[in-house]
Amino acid sequence: MKLKKMLCAALSTVMAVGLLASCGGGEMQMDVSKLTGPKAYDEQIELKIPVYDRGMQGQADVDNNYWTKYVQENFGDKYNIKMTFVPITRKDDVTVFNELLAAGEQPDILFSYDYPTMVSYYSRGAFQPIDEEVLKLYAPTFYEKTKDLQEYAKVEDQLYFLTATRPLAYNWVTLIRTDWLEKAGLSMPTNQEEYVNALKKFKELKLGGENTIPATESLYNAYFPNYEYRPYPMSEEDNAMYSDITVASLTYEPTKEKLKYMNMLYNEGLISPEWYLDKDGNQKQADFVSGKAGVFGFYLSQNPPVLQTLMENCPDAKVAVLDAGASFPEGTPPAGRSDWPFGMVSGISVDCEHPEAVLMYFEWLSQEENLFVMQNGIENVTYTMDGDIPVLVDNYTGEERLNYNSNKDMWCLVTEGKDYGSDEKNLAVQKKTYAPAGFEDLIQQSYDVYKETEEYKYTDFLFNTSIESLSTYGETLKSKWEVIQVDLINCKPEEFDAKYEAACKEYLDAGYQAVLDEKAEAYAAMK
Amino acid sequence: MKVKEKTEGKIKAKTGKNGFMYYLKRDWQLYILLLFPLVFALVFKFLPLLGLSVAFLDYDVVGGFERAKFIGFDAFIEIFKMKDFYIALRNTIMLNGLDLIVGFPAPIILAILLNEIRNKYFKRVTQTVLYLPHFLSWVIIAGIFYQLLSPSTGYVNVLIQRYGGESIPFLTEKWHWLVSYCLIGVWQSMGWGTIIYLAAITGINGDLYEAATVDGAGRWRKIWYITLPCIRSTIVVMLIMSLGRILGISFERPYTLDNPLVRDFSDVISTFVYRVGLQSHRYNIATAVGLFQSVVGLIFVFASDKFAKLMGEDGII
Secondary structure (H helix, E strand, O other): OHHHHHHHHHHHHHHHHHHHHHHHOOOOOOHHHHHOOOOOOOEEEEEEEEEEEEEOOOOOOOOOOHHHHHHHHHHHHHHHHOOOOOEEEEHHHHHHHHHHHOOOOOEEEEEOHHHHHHHHHHHHHOOOOOOOOHHHOOOHHHHHHHHHHHHHHHHEEEEEEEEEEOOOOOEEEEEHHHHHHHHHHOOOOOOOOHHHHHHHHHHHHHOOOOOOOOEEOOOOOOOOHHHHHHHOOHHHHHHHOOOOOOOOOOOOOHHHHHHHHHHHHHHOOOOOOOOOHHOOOOOHHHHHHHOOEEEEEEOOOOOOHHHHHHHHOOOOOOOOOOOHHHOOOOOOOEEEEEEOOOOEEEEEEEOOOOHHHHHHHHHHHOOOHHHHHHHHEEEEEEEEOOOOOEEEEEOOOOOOOOOOOHHHHHHHHOOOOOOOOHHHHHHHHHHHHOOOOOOHHHHHHHHHHHHHHHHEEEEOOOOOOOOHHHHHHHHHHHHHHHHHHOOOOOOHHHHHHHHHHHHHHHHHHHHHHHHHHHHHHHHHHEE | OOOHHHHHHHHHHOOOOOHHHHHHHOOHHHHHHHHHHHHHHHHHHHHHHHHHHHHHOOOOOOHHHHOEEEEEOOOHHHHHHHHHHHHHHHHHHHHHHHHHHHHHHHHHHHHHHHHHHHEEEEEEEEHHHHHHHHOOOHHHHHHHHHHHHHOOOOHHHHHHHHHHOOOOOOOOHHHHEEEEEEEHHHHHHHHHHHHHHHHHHHOOOHHHHHHHHHHOOOOHHHHHHHHHHHHHHHHHHHHHHHHHHOOOOOOOHHHHHHHHHHHHOOOOOHHHHHHHHOOOHHHHHHHHHHHHHHHHHHHHHHHHHHHHHHOOOOOOO
């Protein structure tokens, strides 16, 4: 009996301590009048900056490498700041940030490429406001470069975010095998009819062997482009309701039309037969590389060596960027989703004691000379100058080698790409950076296609409040959407309409109705 | 008088009516040894139970416990209103039930078969080879089987088609998937499961077999009348324990073997919790489902223990 009592007492003490320990912590606020502008701290402070860890093979530790030391020596030591980099698993970034928040161990800034995620952190009270005067005082260069993006940096009229700039990149390409087009006696398809016809010919002539895959497809995530069937121009309200990369707009008419089109392609055998098992796109890349497939979309880069391997497997292969109109019915403008004008969005943690030090770091990164070194490294070691264009040295493996994608995960805080001031110069750099040797023209073609269609592109609608139901139901709807898209694309054409009706009902019940209602309300409130 | 008191004291000690302090003084070394596992259980088994409070709070990681409000049973009510929860519950019971039917007897049969092997070396090598899949991660196993069983390019289906058969959708049609799921599970865990039964079989007195041989019993008879009855209590304990896990299902196996075509059957409680609770940052929902699982598991353990006792076995409680 006594033992039991003792145990009870011990247990309840431990519980009480546990509860007490989980409390604590408070809010930090800057006192503007006391600020003096950037200068070295008398006592060393620590600045914790998150950095994406992509788990790439052959890379140095993201939190301890030549370039983190470089930042320490050139920025940290100057101001008596100890720079600590906190690795954030790229694939699980939101979860990792949440875990750090739960433990009270969050770095001094939290960031995301996804604006709604940032708004959701905000609405849960994770950030402290930023005073515009303080920003100007401590980060004049950064302020100057990003002041056009202020509308995105503010939530409910208060500055909360530090938004990076996003220079245009032209490395997303959809390639078509032009040698197949030649063999089929066709020219580059410029509308949907010609495109489908070309795919049928590819299959009929078995240009990729017995199991020719005319066009590759893989399982869609929540972003399901349906611009082919959207009205143009699209009303702002529809854009607000249905343009979304967090949940698919199943009940929207253009989505239905696009699904029907995909259903036709599948039933005709014109897309990858096992597209629904290909979650990460590895299978379609393998199919294209082995020469079985005719159309393939991807981010062109030197590594992985997609085109190099294709040329090894099929020395006669020729590729070109698919015409922008190829998936559009004749007469519809080739509209599309335009990237946000901002890149990475960061916010200063509510527990950060030295927000001005964060701003000083952003300022240091933004300064032309520092950014250039962070992006290109050391002259004649990691890059050489070709005229006035820096060209990275291929496969440099010394200690000073840049981290993944030219250190991008370190400087993404202030910009999303290398910007050398003019379109021509940027294009020239991108040709050298993204295209494998001999394929520079693909970047040019991609640039041309971009310029051709630029006027028809528009961004998604941006809400200035957090749509809570998106985070509540997002994952459930994503899981439903996976099942529904497979069901609708793979079914017999005559079953499509009935299945679509049933799927819509299920989808609305699973939370999409709540999302639509909340969006409508938020939209009305903004008007 | 004095003598009497002394004797009384001795008698007292023998009948064990001394206070707790007496034993503590006498066996303090043993109690200190006991302290370690007690502290371990306290820290790693009981302290985390505090986290269950999250099920009744409006908890968010950013605010922490400080800002969480008490919401009573709201999380449970919300869960019991979700259609997907019942589907996940049904699938969990179905997959675990099938696992119990197909997967539970498999290691017993295998253990008996292994026991009958005469060549010692062959027996050991076989045993080791059969263990191996247990050490593979489900991610790898799922990868291997998706490669092997893919409908158009998988080795198995290519072979079937070459001999004139139709391609079989092993993992891409839900009923086929169910069978594949069970058999892959048996393949993975069967070898490992035999260890405990082989140990039990080793403990059987050899005289029993000799006597049976003298009586003219063959191999079947010996298995049926000696081996099986002798390991019956082990079997019952294992059964009770697996019944306790009827609602607990590993995350990796259904998640890695899943694909959108079989989501009807492959969405189980663990994947449901991952999606609705963790990925959506609704920790109270995740905790509430976990609590529900544990309570049902506990009921099953008690019920099956009672049942075992009715059957004349010892049970585990």
